[in-house]
Every structure is written in C-alpha cells, then in structure tokens.
C-alpha cells in the first residue's frame with residue numbers, strides 16, 4: 001500500500017517533498033514548511049490532516065492557490081499527525097497525488113504523456129490549443145512551469161511523443177534534482193502530463209497570436 | 212445502506228482556478244461520506260483543480276471504483292470531459308485489474324426536487340406560496356443542452372405539487388433569460404433558486420447582476436451578503452434569492468443513493 005511504502009521511504013531518509021519537510025516524532029509524524037524547520041516551537045500546531053487542505057488553499061497574502069505546485073506555501077504551522085495514514089492524507093492535500101504518482105512511475109505503471117497528445121485531446125473552448133506551435137509551446141512551458149516561481153514539479157513529458165523535454169534546463173526534468181534548489185533528500189514531485197492551467201495558458205497564447 | 216468496504220469512491224467536481232469556494236461542496240460531501248466509513252477510500256478530483264482527473268486514479272488503491280460526478284445534469288462534462296480524462300469506455304470500464312463504475316451525475320437523483328423546495332422555503336419562509344412565483348434558474352448553454360432539460364424536469368415535478376402559484380425556469384445563456392424575470396413571472400413575491408452545485412461565481416456574481424439585485428459583479432468578500440439582504444423590493448415586487456443546493460448536507464445521501472442506483476442498474480454488466 002502507498003502508506004507502507006511512504007513509511008519505508010521515510011525510514012530510508014526521505015524527509016522532504018516540494019516546500020514541505022516531514023519526520024517521525026515521538027507521537028507519530030510531524031509535517032511542516034521546510035523553511036520553518038528550525039523554528040517549529042513558534043509554529044501553530046494542527047492535528048487533523050484536513051487542516052492541510054485549508055493551509056494549502058491560500059498563500060501568505062491570502063491569495064487563492066489553485067495550482068498546488070507553486071512555491072508559495074504559507075509558513076508558521078506544524079501538523080502533528082498520529083500515524084502514517086494521516087501523513088499520507090495530509091501530503092495529498094498539499095501536493096495531490098505526488099507520492100502515488102512517483103510510486104507508479106517508479107514501478108513503470110505510469111508514463112509521461114507528451115504535450116501534443118494532451119492538447120489534441122481537448123474539446124470545446126480548449127480545442128484551439130492544438131494550434132500551438134512548437135516554439136510557442138517551448139517558451140510557454142519555460143515560463144509557466146519554472147521552478148523558482150511557478151511550479152515545483154519535475155517535467156517528464158516533451159512536446160512531441162518520444163521526445164524528452166530537452167528545451168528545458170536539464171534540472172527541470174531530472175527527478176533526482178530538488179526543485180527548490182536545496183539539495184535535500186526529497187521525494188520526486190513529478191509532472192507526467194500538462195495540467196489544466198497550462199492548457200488554459202496555451203489557449204491564451206493561441207488566441208493572442210491569432211489576433 | 213450502501214456499505215462498500217472494499218471499494219473506492221471518487222467524487223468529481225468542476226473546481227475553479229479563480230474561486231476558492233467552488234470545490235468546497237465536493238470536499239464537504241467527501242468528508243461526510245468518509246466520516247461514515249462506508250468506503251475503503253474516498254477521494255475528490257477536479258477538472259480545474261488538483262488532484263486532476265488524470266492523476267486521481269493513481270491515488271486510488273482499491274480494485275473496485277465508483278466515480279460520481281458532482282454535477283447538476285448530464286452534459287458536456289459528464290459525457291465528454293470526465294470519460295475522456297479518466298479514459299472510460301462506458302458505465303463499466305475494466306483496466307489493469309480494476310473495475311471502474313461510472314455513475315450518473317448527482318443532479319439526476321429524484322431528491323433534487325426536495326432540495327430545491329427546501330432552499331426556497333429557507334430563503335423565504337413566510338411568503339404566501341399561493342401568491343408566489345418560484346423561479347428555478349439554470350446555466351443553459353448550446354454546449355450543454357441537457358442542463359436546461361434537467362432544470363425543466365425539476366420545474367415540471369414541482370409544478371405538479373401545486374405548492375406555488377407559479378413555477379417557472381430561466382437561464383443565463385438561453386431564453387427564457389434570467390434578466391427577463393419581471394416579464395416572465397406573474398406574482399408579487401418571487402423566490403429564485405439556482406439549480407447549481409456550488410455557490411460559485413455564477414450564483415454570487417452573475418445571477419445577482421442579471422436579476423438586477425446587484426449593479427456590479429460583487430467582490431468575493433461580500434458573497435454571503437447576497438443572501439442576507441432578502442427580500443429585495445423592486446418595481447412593486449418582492450424578490451428572494453436562495454443559495455445553491457449543492458451545500459445541503461443531504462447531498463451526501465444523494466451521492467450514496469447514486470451509487471446504489473448504479474448497482475441496481477448495472478448488476479449484470481459488472482457480473483459479466
């Protein structure tokens with residue numbers, strides 16, 4: 001089960017995912033913002049994994065966070081969770097599906113889907129994204145998915161089938177690289193397929209260029 | 212009672228990249244069903260939020276999976292987007308040792324009528340119903356013909372109950388338009404109930420402007436105000452505006468009934 005594998009990974013030394021840090025504690029597991037790891041005694045304590053959903057909903061300025069991979073998680077909280085199941089649930093509220101996707105990818109049960117396939121599948125208002133040129137796609141992804149400000153996921157898909165995303169900095173498509181730039185023992189946070197926000201951004205690009 | 216200790220339930224909502232409250236009803240019902248411990252796992256998935264429809268099935272560990280769209284009617288999302296994104300082949304999809312059961316949208320449940328009537332009653336508890344028009348407002352769109360059909364169906368059933376002097380419908384994107392409510396209702400009291408899952412931007416912002424009770428699309432901060440100011444006195448009429456039905460606690464039972472209905476209808480397909 002995913003929770004058992006997560007427990008094993010923690011025993012093996014993994015202690016980070018995206019902007020999060022986690023560790024075993026005397027009462028179970030502790031989950032926090034990595035940047036708060038040395039000041040947890042000042043952090044507000046939460047005990048339910050569902051609190052994670054509320055914490056992850058807004059950034060520190062109160063703005064809504066529809067894309068969970070954006071590196072702007074608020075700080076100053078710590079989740080004290082009694083068991084591995086609650087830790088898994090909380091991680092899924094911060095970074096939905098991240099652990100499951102990594103495990104599935106590692107076992108060969110989930111493959112990346114290239115951008116063309118994602119765009120060509122669209123219907124309705126997003127059908128026009130099929131017209132995005134390769135150049136437009138490359139600049140869009142470089143900007144909209146950049147790890148320093150837009151999204152911490154590691155991109156494994158290319159623009160065309162069987163093409164690696166070699167237009168990106170090598171670090172952005174290397175699952176062993178910590179996208180926050182701090183060489184932590186972090187669980188890979190993969191992007192196996194362009195998200196709906198990127199598809200919506202592709203629509204904007206196509207609409208602008210056809211004006 | 213539905214007891215599915217070896218199955219997963221995935222509730223699918225629309226979600227929004229702009230409105231933080233859009234996914235709230237879907238999470239609320241998932242929490243309630245999770246609390247009752249009827250399923251091995253309960254997850255939410257969204258078109259516009261995470262987990263996405265593309266990734267949610269990786270999170271699910273059970274081999275038997277019920278997908279319930281938290282949508283008000285059949286239409287573009289239930290017929291095109293959800294099956295495409297989840298790669299479903301019909302009501303029952305078998306893939307990699309898993310059985311994925313695609314249920315009807317919650318809006319098809321016969322209890323929707325009760326929910327609409329309850330919302331109308333809550334918004335305007337003291338109006339004389341024999342002197343009141345009940346206006347059910349839906350989305351209505353060329354892309355989604357069935358959203359209007361679903362609202363019409365509710366109107367028909369409520370009309371037969373003869374509780375209100377008049378029961379009629381109006382839409383945002385097709386006639387009869389919401390903006391024409393003065394012309395299309397005859398009674399002094401008018402109760403407006405949105406046939407929507409969530410009190411999203413449509414019911415907080417767009418519909419109040421169309422009804423004329425707001426001059427501008429309101430800021431998210433004043434959302435609840437809209438319902439607190441009932442009744443609105445306009446042109447000698449008294450208008451009451453109700454919130455969307457999707458946050459009704461009873462919706463958790465509607466979702467469970469939707470699963471039970473799937474089992475009754477597709478018993479043979481699953482056994483095959």
Ligand code: SF4
Pocket residue numbers: 067069144145150151152153154155191193194195196197198
């Ligand atoms: S496409 Fe992937 S990497 Fe880019 S913003 Fe969306 S989730 Fe992040």
